[in-house]
Amino acid sequence: MTLDADDLAAGMRELARTDAPPMRLDVAAVRAKARRRLRRRTAAKVVGGILACGVLLAGVAVVNGGDEVTVASVSQGDDPLVAHAAFGWLPESVLGVSHVVGAHGDQVMARSGGEWGMRLWLAMHEAADDPPVEDGRTALPAPPVNGRRAYWITKDAGDPLNGGEAFLRWQVTGGRWAELHGYYLKEADPAAVLLRIAAGVTIGTRPVPLPLRIDGLPESLDVTEVHFWRPGFTDDTTWELAMFYAGPGGASVTIQVSPLKMPGNPCRSAAGLHVCVDAKGVDPDDLLRRITLLGADERRWTTQVVTP
Amino acid sequence: MAGSSARDDEFTDYVSARSAWLRQVAFLLCGDWHGADELLQVAVTRLYLNWSRVRAVENPDGYARTVLVNAYLAERRSSWVRRVIPFTGDEERPAADGDLDGVLDLRRALADLPPRQRAVLVLRYYCDLSVEETAVTLRCSQGNVKSQSARGIDRLRRMLHPRAEEVSS
Structure with missing residues (x-):
């Protein structure tokens, strides 16, 4: 049995009908x-x-x-998406690495295919002598990662992998702590796999190549969020990129790129990709003309996304 | 004074009619009825302070829901949450005709979600808002709503059906 939207809606309706004490609201x-x-x-x-x-x-x-430092972020430079840590080696089952960054949280996730495919989330924490440990959790020593201290963070001191929802934290450059959060782990030896993935993580800021170039984006626009789902949000076989910009006077622009056709207007197709622009306070057709699609071959993608 | 009285009557009528619904939304957000009452009190006070605006909007329920969700998220960021007694499972019982275990499990699982994820799921699946409407309520992008929904449902699945993944793998 899996939990789908209908199950959740029905469960919530039933929960809301829970016997309740008299309301204390005094109008x-x-x-x-x-x-x-x-x-x-x-x-x-x-x-x-x-x-x-x-x-x-x-x-x-x-x-x-706060305790958490970001693992990826938006940038107002040439590339609106920059990563501060990146996966290296990943199991063959992993289809891609997604970046979701902006005002509502920054996430870097690698995943395998399918509804229950392995999920691997990368995060960073501030420099400290010891790893961050939440209330009710225990830090159990793990084999060192690249010669640095590492710990399994778990609710159960007898189970380093925390019932299949594993957290590995290890110290990296500058005394900060990197975190690998994995679940739906199907590997024969998940602890060894997580340690190997952790050893391949590199720390350092670098732009993420994107499949488009925008020549002459209005200077007044600032990027606020970038969502680059690889693979796609609901489809293992494709991917989707959305970039959100805001400007003075309520101006806003959303640019979406995918190999799949998307609803929206205006849109354009080229090099096997589709792009749609939704804009307020900016001419969307003019902006669409400024976009060059670089195709599905990621070797042709660029970090010089926004050019003057 | 007549204007003020009319305003008060209108406000009282609205709150009387909609407080039960708002309380249920508050309960799903914060997980216990006492907390829901506190949240409702905060939200209804804010509605009164902005009543002229509520009267002017096309969808006062949507406005009230937004105020409630904002109050919930603000409370979660403040020290107020430290005063909330964690759910122990025996404060209230589900309605007798329902799936007792299932409802209690869902309640525990929801309580374990980060506040923003929980708010997204309540708006999407209890209030039946679209991705776009949820994004407007939470003042975030539609993509963010999608990602929070996916992560929230993922997490609920793992908490509610820990063995399902093994079965389906």
Whole structure:
């Protein structure tokens, strides 16, 4: 039995019908409290603005002070997608490596085919003497990776591979910790395979080659997210790239490239690929004309994606 | 005063009519009814503060749902979550005619998801929003909704059917 969308929807409906205690919402109290807040808001508008800035800055500080450092990110340079760590050796069953980067989290994942194909997620953590270990988990020593300390992170101290959802963390350049998170592992010796994959991971920033070139992207546009699914999101035999840009005055652009035809307008096909542009505040037809598709052979892909 | 009273009546009517539904969404987001009540209180207060805007929108339910989800995600980022007692499985019982074990398992599994993944799944599969509508609610891209959905369902599968992968391999 597998969990599909219908199962999940039905399960959630049933869960929402769980016997519940009486609701504690007091609408009159809510109104009174909100009115007091409205009065304070009016009286302290200027102070409130300053405080709001403070809260915002504090929020940024929290984000920057978080434990996880990014494994890939967007870039406003020639290539909108850069990786800060990369897989090296991977089992033959792996079909490709996907990058999903932007404001909502950065992910690098390698996967095998099929619904239950092996998933391998790469992540990075800040420099520290010891590996990061979440509450309720234990760090069990693993064989060194490239001569550096390594640990299995597990909920069960008697099971390094954590019931098949394995986390391997090992120290890399600069004292940071790399993480390999693997599941649906079908290998005969999953621990040895994960250690070998970890040994092949390289640390360092490098642009990810992409299958298009854009000549003269408006300078006011900044890339906000890049999703490069290899293989495709739901299809093992293809791939899809989506790049999201934002500009002043609410301008936004989404560029999608795939070997498959996609819904959207305007679109164009060339070199065995299809590209669609969705734009607000920018002429999509003009932008489409500026795009050169480089074909399905990734040896022809480029890191000079955006040219003046 | 008459305007204020009319506004209050309108607000009260809306909340009275929709609070049960909003509470269910809040429950699915945060996983316990007491937390759902706190979340509902926060969201309804924000609705009152912005009532003129709620009245002007075409879809007040969508607005209220967005406020609720934002309140949930904000709470998860704050120290409030540290005060929440983790789910132990015996606080409330599922409705008697349902699959007790299945519902409790789903509740535990949902509780183990990161907040944003959980919000995506609740919006997509309980509120029945499209990928596009979910992206608008969460102010993120459609691709992000897709990836969060996939990762969330993946994780639920592993938690709910740990042996299914062996069977299907």
